[in-house]
Amino acid sequence: MLPLLHVHHIAIICSDYEVSKRFYTEVLGLSVIREVYRAERQSWKLDLALNDHYIIELFSFPGAPPRPSRPEAIGLRHLAFAVSDLDATVQGLAQHQVVAEPIRVDEFTGRRFTFIADPDDLPLEFYEV
Structure with missing residues (x-):
C-alpha cells in the first residue's frame, strides 16, 4: 500500500488566462496563494485555494491543444x-x-x-x- 495522504492539487491549462483567473477567483471564489509568470515557458501559474487548502494550479501555455471532447x-x-x-x-x-x-x-x-x-x-x- 502506498502512503498516500490526500489529493494535493489539480492542474488546469486554460486558453485565456485572464478570463479563467477571473472565473476561478470571482465566480467560484477561490483565493490566490501565488501568481508567477515563467518567462522561459511563456506561462502564467496561479495557485488557488479553497478554505485555505491549496487545490488548483491554473496554467497558461501558448498553443495548447483543445480537449478532444466533453x-x-x-x-x-x-x-x-x-x-x-x-x-x-x-x-x-x-x-x-x-x-x-x-x-x-x-x-x-x-x-x-x-x-x-x-x-x-x-x-x-x-x-x-
Whole structure:
C-alpha cells in the first residue's frame, strides 16, 4: 500500500488566462496563494485555494491543444466541489451569468448535483453534501 495522504492539487491549462483567473477567483471564489509568470515557458501559474487548502494550479501555455471532447475523453472527466446548499450555489452562479445544467439526483446516494462549464468548457460539478 502506498502512503498516500490526500489529493494535493489539480492542474488546469486554460486558453485565456485572464478570463479563467477571473472565473476561478470571482465566480467560484477561490483565493490566490501565488501568481508567477515563467518567462522561459511563456506561462502564467496561479495557485488557488479553497478554505485555505491549496487545490488548483491554473496554467497558461501558448498553443495548447483543445480537449478532444466533453466529458467522456480519456483523462480527467470533471472536477467536483462539495456544497452545502445546491440551490444557493446555482443562484450564485446565475448572478455571474453562469448557467447550470438541470439539477439531478445521484441514484446511489440520493444527493443532488449539477454541472457547469468553466471558460474552456471543462466540466465542473457541484455536489450537495
